Ligand SMILES: Nc1ncnc2c1ncn2[C@@H]1O[C@H](COP(=O)(O)OP(=O)(O)O)[C@@H](O)[C@H]1O
């Protein structure tokens with residue numbers, strides 16, 4: 744079973760992901776960008792304010808392809824629970840927004856385009872927990888350290904997440920990330936426990 748955590752920078756994904764490790768000690772905990780050299784390339788691009796948006800999309804997608812074959816697919820084949828801090832929806836929402844800001848880079852609908860390039864090879868999560876937070880709080884919590892963490896940009900990323908929730912309501916569970924860390928953790932744990940129960 745594949746479970747992903749999504750949300751804006753600073754929404755509390757990593758805090759929750761760490762708490763879940765105590766709760767599910769046998770699960771495989773992973774993240775995107777990964778810790779491979781593809782992930783290193785992604786982080787180089789994040790630091791480059793002039794990175795080409797399409798080139799950046801393909802770097803993230805290369806990291807995802809490697810993540811699938813090296814980590815996700817083997818773990819799912821073993822029948823395990825896999826919990827990923829960010830996954831494809833981050834690309835749909837963030838690179839969709841970056842491409843949109845670059846006048847669509849000649850694409851009629853950047854978000855749809857990013858979804859489409861994943862379709863032939865990617866694996867859809869069984870459950871995606873979306874930590875919902877307003878862009879201002881997200882930027883303040885994240886510390887606005889890179890180009891993706893600015894409130895204005897995060898507002899367009901959030902609009903894209905809303906589109907994704909609308910098109911796929913059965914896969915997503917929305918959690919109000921303005922709550923205390925304890926309340927967020929409890930809501931996430933409840934959603935995950937319900938999904939794990941249902942899969943048995
Ligand atoms: N529910 C919460 N309320 C207030 N602050 C939080 C909450 N969850 C996390 N934080 C804090 O916000 C910052 C970003 O959290 P983090 O888990 O790293 O988010 P993300 O992985 O989504 O970027 C950290 O300083 C963390 O301690």
Ligand SMILES: Cc1cn([C@H]2C[C@H](O)[C@@H](COP(=O)(O)OP(=O)(O)O)O2)c(=O)[nH]c1=O
Pocket residue numbers: 751752753756757775776789803828829830831833834835837838885889891892
């Ligand atoms: C996985 C992924 C991350 N990102 C962005 C979100 C973050 O700003 C940045 C690094 O991700 P991450 O290290 O998860 O940041 P955070 O813990 O602050 O949420 O990369 C994308 O734009 N596309 C993607 O596909």
